[in-house]
Amino acid sequence: MATQSAASKTFEATQFKPTPNNLEAFFMPFTSNRAFKAKPRLFVKAEGMHYTTIEGRKVLDASAGLWCMNCGHGRKEISEAVARQIAEMDYAPPFNMGHPSSFELASRVAALLPAGLDHVFFTNSGSESVDSALKIALAYHRARGQGTRQKLIGRDRGYHGVGFGGISVGGMVNNRKWFGNALNGVDHLPHTYNRQEMAYSKGMPTWGTHLADELEKLVALHDASNIAAVIVEPVACSTGVLVPPQGYLQKLREICTKHGILLIFDEVITGFGRLGASFATEYFGVKPDLITCAKGLTNGSIPMGAVIVSKDIYDTFMGSAAEGAIELFHGYTYSAHPVACAAGLAALDIYKNEGLFDRVKELSPYWEQAIHSLKGTKHIVDLRNIGLIGAVELEPRAGKPGARGQEAFIAAYEAGVLTRVTGDTIAMSPPFIVEKSQIDQMVTTLRDVLNKID
Ligand SMILES: Cc1ncc(COP(=O)(O)O)c(C=O)c1O
Numbered sequence: 001m002a003t004q005s006a007a008s009k010t011f012e013a014t015q016f017k018p019t020p021n022n023l024e025a026f027f028m029p030f031t032s033n034r035a036f037k038a039k040p041r042l043f044v045k046a047e048g049m050h051y052t053t054i055e056g057r058k059v060l061d062a063s064a065g066l067w068c069m070n071c072g073h074g075r076k077e078i079s080e081a082v083a084r085q086i087a088e089m090d091y092a093p094p095f096n097m098g099h100p101s102s103f104e105l106a107s108r109v110a111a112l113l114p115a116g117l118d119h120v121f122f123t124n125s126g127s128e129s130v131d132s133a134l135k136i137a138l139a140y141h142r143a144r145g146q147g148t149r150q151k152l153i154g155r156d157r158g159y160h161g162v163g164f165g166g167i168s169v170g171g172m173v174n175n176r177k178w179f180g181n182a183l184n185g186v187d188h189l190p191h192t193y194n195r196q197e198m199a200y201s202k203g204m205p206t207w208g209t210h211l212a213d214e215l216e217k218l219v220a221l222h223d224a225s226n227i228a229a230v231i232v233e234p235v236a237c238s239t240g241v242l243v244p245p246q247g248y249l250q251k252l253r254e255i256c257t258k259h260g261i262l263l264i265f266d267e268v269i270t271g272f273g274r275l276g277a278s279f280a281t282e283y284f285g286v287k288p289d290l291i292t293c294a295k296g297l298t299n300g301s302i303p304m305g306a307v308i309v310s311k312d313i314y315d316t317f318m319g320s321a322a323e324g325a326i327e328l329f330h331g332y333t334y335s336a337h338p339v340a341c342a343a344g345l346a347a348l349d350i351y352k353n354e355g356l357f358d359r360v361k362e363l364s365p366y367w368e369q370a371i372h373s374l375k376g377t378k379h380i381v382d383l384r385n386i387g388l389i390g391a392v393e394l395e396p397r398a399g400k401p402g403a404r405g406q407e408a409f410i411a412a413y414e415a416g417v418l419t420r421v422t423g424d425t426i427a428m429s430p431p432f433i434v435e436k437s438q439i440d441q442m443v444t445t446l447r448d449v450l451n452k453i454d
Pocket of ligand 1: 124125126127266269294295
């Protein structure tokens with residue numbers, strides 16, 4: 001009792017204490033909290049291609065926030081749609097009830113995809129999309145009487161978010177090693193990067209198609225009757241931008257089809273135009289059974305993700321449950337949140353009205369030439385690009401992997417350009433509204449920064 005009242009006293013004393021400049025309470029994600037809090041970098045405003053820092057300095061956004069602000073910042077169409085929706089109806093329960101804009105958004109997302117990929121399950125993030133897709137894959141096989149198919153296959157260096165499913169199929173060691181065993185029954189394909197064979201490739205490397213055959217080896221090891229799904233990012237972005245070798249994704253598709261294994265494309269980054277086509281499935285001409293997406297769905301403005309499933313998967317669920325029974329025991333309080341749906345519909349309007357996917361296609365050759373113009377700059381050991389994605393890989397400092405990358409990232413930020421760093425790779429993925437002069441600025445800034453740092 002005594003402890004309780006002391007605790008509530010402390011609470012009362014502190015709960016309204018204004019501490020605007022205290023950075024301590026926020027446990028920041030994927031960040032060196034101590035380094036950041038010693039020298040913070042705070043944004044307070046965003047408009048078009050730029051952020052404004054708390055000191056009033058403009059920073060060119062070369063990373064579309066976190067690969068999500070495809071239409072650029074401060075889009076009035078989105079903020080007004082969100083404001084209208086929250087005033088009109090702030091929330092509606094998605095279980096057993098519905099609201100019109102969720103159905104409209106699902107239809108409009110499906111319309112961006114090839115025929116047969118036409119049912120949409122809403123989530124609130126990329127991580128939730130991945131875990132939902134994995135669960136749908138498992139439940140699908142069970143629903144069609146193949147419940148032994150429980151193994152999930154990911155890929156080394158893959159990033160599929162931070163849920164237990166996502167880190168299990170993911171292949172970035174730091175995201176896995178701290179968190180125990182995660183899911184059982186997961187195996188991994190090798191990643192597709194080999195610097196000797198593919199350094200400075202423009203777009204898709206010609207080497208590496210054969211790596212898809214590794215899937216046959218996993219099938220031989222585990223037997224197809226035990227494998228539910230293979231999940232890959234069509235372009236592995238968060239690990240430092242690994243562009244798939246020519247023909248690799250087609251081959252994965254063929255092997256999955258041959259063995260009745262579902263193929264999941266994690267398009268959380270490639271979805272909504274990043275490659276100059278609506279989704280990577282269209283760009284590469286390879287049709288998976290499920291697609292995960294998020295980020296660009298609402299232009300990063302309101303958290304929302306989705307899993308798009310094939311007609312076969314949807315029909316299997318509908319056909320296997322008893323009349324009137326729930327077909328999929330899965331969902332979130334905020335699935336198809338009306339405010340997120342409003343943001344999503346407004347973002348899709350912008351993509352369409354401004355022809356932004358075509359704009360990416362038109363800008364891609366300029367982008368490729370700009371990224372590869374960095375060849376020969378100090379520290380650079382490889383350059384990669386596809387669509388409006390570019391990667392600048394640096395030689396790591398001896399015994400200090402990641403240190404040079406982080407220093408380059410901070411120096412670029414201080415010089416007015418926001419990039420994204422993973423280890424010693426600097427990635428850039430600007431909003432689709434980027435101008436050629438701004439692409440030049442990104443490249444020039446990076447060159448200057450690399451010439452200055454050790
Ligand atoms: C391919 C991929 N999958 C999943 C995720 C996780 O998305 P979120 O951070 O929204 O959970 C990301 C995030 O970058 C991603 O790139």
